[in-house]
Amino acid sequence: MVGPPDEPRLLLSALPPDRAQRRLAVTVALSLVVALVAAAPFAARPTSGTESLLPAYSAAVLVNELITAALLIAMFSVQRSRGLLVLAVAYLFSGLMVVPWGLTFPGVFSATGLLDAGLQSTATLAAARRIGLPLLLLVYAVMKVQGVAAHNPSNPIRGTILATVATTLAVVCAFTLLAVWGNALLPRWMADTRNVSAAWHYVPPLAIALCLVAAAVLLWTRRLSLLDHWLLIVLLSSVIEIVLLAYLSGGSRFSIGWWAGRAYGLAASSVVLLVLLSETVQLYARLARSLLAERRTREARLAILEALSASIAHEVNQPLGSMVTNADAALRWLDKPSPDLEEARLALRRITNDGHRAGKVIESVRTMFKKQRQERVALDLNRLIDHVLKRSMANAELEHVTVQTAYDPNLPSITGQPVQLQQVVANLITNALDAMRPSRDRACRLTVTTGPGGPGSVMVSIEDSGEGLSGDIKQRIFEPFFTTKPEGMGMGLLFCRAIVERHGGRLWVDDGATQGAIFRFTLPADDEATATIKSEEGS
Amino acid sequence: MTQEAESVAATVVVIDDDPSIRESLQSLLRSVGHKVRLFESTQHFLLGEATQAADCLVLDVRLPGQSGLEFQRELTKAGLVVPIVFITGHGDIPMSVAAMKAGAVEFLTKPFRDQDLLDAVQRGIALERGRRAALDELAELRQRFATLSPREREVMALVCAGQMNKQIAGALQLSEITVKVHRGKVMRKMQARTLPDLVRIADRLGVAAPKA
Numbered sequence: 001m002v003g004p005p006d007e008p009r010l011l012l013s014a015l016p017p018d019r020a021q022r023r024l025a026v027t028v029a030l031s032l033v034v035a036l037v038a039a040a041p042f043a044a045r046p047t048s049g050t051e052s053l054l055p056a057y058s059a060a061v062l063v064n065e066l067i068t069a070a071l072l073i074a075m076f077s078v079q080r081s082r083g084l085l086v087l088a089v090a091y092l093f094s095g096l097m098v099v100p101w102g103l104t105f106p107g108v109f110s111a112t113g114l115l116d117a118g119l120q121s122t123a124t125l126a127a128a129r130r131i132g133l134p135l136l137l138l139v140y141a142v143m144k145v146q147g148v149a150a151h152n153p154s155n156p157i158r159g160t161i162l163a164t165v166a167t168t169l170a171v172v173c174a175f176t177l178l179a180v181w182g183n184a185l186l187p188r189w190m191a192d193t194r195n196v197s198a199a200w201h202y203v204p205p206l207a208i209a210l211c212l213v214a215a216a217v218l219l220w221t222r223r224l225s226l227l228d229h230w231l232l233i234v235l236l237s238s239v240i241e242i243v244l245l246a247y248l249s250g251g252s253r254f255s256i257g258w259w260a261g262r263a264y265g266l267a268a269s270s271v272v273l274l275v276l277l278s279e280t281v282q283l284y285a286r287l288a289r290s291l292l293a294e295r296r297t298r299e300a301r302l303a304i305l306e307a308l309s310a311s312i313a314h315e316v317n318q319p320l321g322s323m324v325t326n327a328d329a330a331l332r333w334l335d336k337p338s339p340d341l342e343e344a345r346l347a348l349r350r351i352t353n354d355g356h357r358a359g360k361v362i363e364s365v366r367t368m369f370k371k372q373r374q375e376r377v378a379l380d381l382n383r384l385i386d387h388v389l390k391r392s393m394a395n396a397e398l399e400h401v402t403v404q405t406a407y408d409p410n411l412p413s414i415t416g417q418p419v420q421l422q423q424v425v426a427n428l429i430t431n432a433l434d435a436m437r438p439s440r441d442r443a444c445r446l447t448v449t450t451g452p453g454g455p456g457s458v459m460v461s462i463e464d465s466g467e468g469l470s471g472d473i474k475q476r477i478f479e480p481f482f483t484t485k486p487e488g489m490g491m492g493l494l495f496c497r498a499i500v501e502r503h504g505g506r507l508w509v510d511d512g513a514t515q516g517a518i519f520r521f522t523l524p525a526d527d528e529a530t531a532t533i534k535s536e537e538g539s
Numbered sequence: 540m541t542q543e544a545e546s547v548a549a550t551v552v553v554i555d556d557d558p559s560i561r562e563s564l565q566s567l568l569r570s571v572g573h574k575v576r577l578f579e580s581t582q583h584f585l586l587g588e589a590t591q592a593a594d595c596l597v598l599d600v601r602l603p604g605q606s607g608l609e610f611q612r613e614l615t616k617a618g619l620v621v622p623i624v625f626i627t628g629h630g631d632i633p634m635s636v637a638a639m640k641a642g643a644v645e646f647l648t649k650p651f652r653d654q655d656l657l658d659a660v661q662r663g664i665a666l667e668r669g670r671r672a673a674l675d676e677l678a679e680l681r682q683r684f685a686t687l688s689p690r691e692r693e694v695m696a697l698v699c700a701g702q703m704n705k706q707i708a709g710a711l712q713l714s715e716i717t718v719k720v721h722r723g724k725v726m727r728k729m730q731a732r733t734l735p736d737l738v739r740i741a742d743r744l745g746v747a748a749p750k751a
Contacts, residue, residue: 326567350563
């Protein structure tokens with residue numbers, strides 16, 4: 001079984017929109033339509049001298065779409081959902097195509113356009129862009145329906161991104177070359193530099209159809225994320241743009257309707273960017289809040305631990321101090337020129353009493369923990385681990401870590417204290433994530449495996465792909481107060497081992513096959529565990 | 540062993556709420572020849588007459604009711620100066636600094652080395668004895684000063700202010716011979732052998748020359 005047990009509901013591409021966000025999207029959609037109706041009567045009126053605005057327009061679209069693509073790629077590298085990569089390609093392609101389109105536009109940089117463009121070059125590029133974007137959005141929608149979201153973790157993420165960007169760039173270059181040099185082969189889209197011919201009339205309906213199909217597929221998935229909602233707005237905006245450009249403007253360049261269409265194009269290119277940016281800021285604030293909360297709980301836990309250990313230390317130190325002083329006194333009585341045996345005997349008797357007293361302190365601490373032992377229940381370790389993993393998933397995602405699980409479906413149940421065992425698993429997972437933090441550039445992988453662990457016991461392995469443990473650290477890692485973390489107490493693994501051993505199991509660490517470390521623990525499978533508890537309670 | 544001979548009859552008071560610690564300290568202190576009085580709290584100590592007899596206090600910082608440090612402050616405020624050796628189960632640095640600043644002899648963390656405690660107690664006793672000796676000496680000097688006549692006191696003050704016999708005679712309107720006689724009596728009654736001796740005594744008694 002590969003992949004996260006459940007998609008984390010933290011990132012934009014997975015987050016369901018709340019009511020306010022949905023209402024905002026509907027409002028934007030309605031105002032787009034209203035603006036279209038308002039612009040319609042003037043659409044066919046031509047303008048003059050507005051060619052000079054086109055470079056500025058192209059630059060704005062280019063920058064918007066490149067930033068959007070970059071943000072989507074960043075999201076892909078975190079979330080590894082192929083759908084996001086397709087979206088990023090859509091924006092990258094659309095943004096890059098604007099460059100040759102603007103350069104070759106007749107009457108903008110030169111009368112016939114730069115790059116030795118012919119009459120049909122610009123229209124060819126426009127057609128490719130016009131059809132390419134909805135086509136890629138359709139691919140995204142289809143992928144979403146099929147649920148093939150996850151990226152294969154064996155492919156290095158950086159390579160995938162580089163290959164995708166390079167391919168997109170190559171395709172754009174190929175289109176440009178075709179448009180510039182293959183002028184003779186191109187369909188006759190344009191009658192002159194301003195007006196389209198009959199051949200063009202196939203392009204807008206095709207583009208509109210693709211937009212509508214993509215929107216329909218998206219709507220059909222029913223599990224629309226926040227991002228999907230805004231993609232619908234983009235599609236609507238694109239449709240309006242085409243309607244204005246192709247029909248209301250009468251197919252004439254630089255008319256009012258044509259420019260209005262361009263405005264919709266700009267809106268379409270900005271919507272996702274704005275949403276991504278605003279959501280990123282909000283997400284960041286939410287993250288900061290949850291981090292603070294986590295730190296507070298951690299501090300509270302530390303404070304309790306500190307108070308507990310201080311009071312135990314005091315209780316034990318008291319008889320200890322008394323014993324040392326009594327022993328010193330006894331030695332002094334014996335070392336006298338005429339040894340005072342009676343005084344020495346009294347001092348020694350007090351030492352005996354103090355020893356018993358210290359023993360009682362330890363005993364009372366033990367009984368405090370023993371009480372919890374009675375709360376043991378039969379447990380399915382797979383479910384317990386899955387539960388803990390789900391809670392740690394958000395962290396893992398943000399740390400760029402791929403989580404792999406291999407649960408043994410025939411795993412026998414065990415008997416134990418659920419909260420304590422959850423703590424063990426959570427602790428080991430946190431350690432694994434921490435261990436991989438320095439090597440974030442590599443593909444980081446956390447592997448959790450359950451299976452049989454020798455006769456009558458089960459084994460859980462938690463493997464990371466971090467730096468691994470040097471011999472010295474490996475020797476000392478279970479010692480109290482030994483830690484490699486700047487804020488660590490050096491108690492986590494000690495507690496883990498204590499809990500596992502109290503359950504009749506073992507906890508140890510092995511080197512990973514190629515890199516990293518594997519923490520393994522065994523627990524007695526059910527029948528045996530109950531027997532152990534009974535024999536312990538009897539003694 | 541010389542230490543034991545020195546500390547004969549010194550009384551050490553131990554205040555600790557833990558009976559076991561109390562008894563162990565008693566045994567240790569008695570083994571080197573100290574007299575030991577045990578109290579379980581500062582209140583019990585203040586109720587008894589041991590406040591006067593104590594040469595040194597061994598005090599637990601963490602006591603029920605009043606803490607050792609509060610007790611130390613209270614004693615200082617009441618003008619009861621007894622050297623204190625603090626012992627504690629878990630001493631932190633700020634606590635020990637506070638105690639030492641307030642004049643504690645030593646601040647020991649349990650379990651401590653017996654020699655450290657005995658040395659500290661010994662230092663406390665020496666301090667207390669030195670202080671008592673100084674007090675006794677002062678009382679003796681006061682007694683001697685009381686035997687001087689008013690005229691002799693005037694002469695003593697002027698002599699110690701560094702005036703010559705002639706000047707003193709002028710100031711008190713006496714003959715120089717008479718001043719010399721008074722001066723001889725002062726030296727004898729105050730048991731001062733030299734003029735610097737007398738000046739030192741005057742200094743300790745706080746005798747000052749009347750304003751001319």
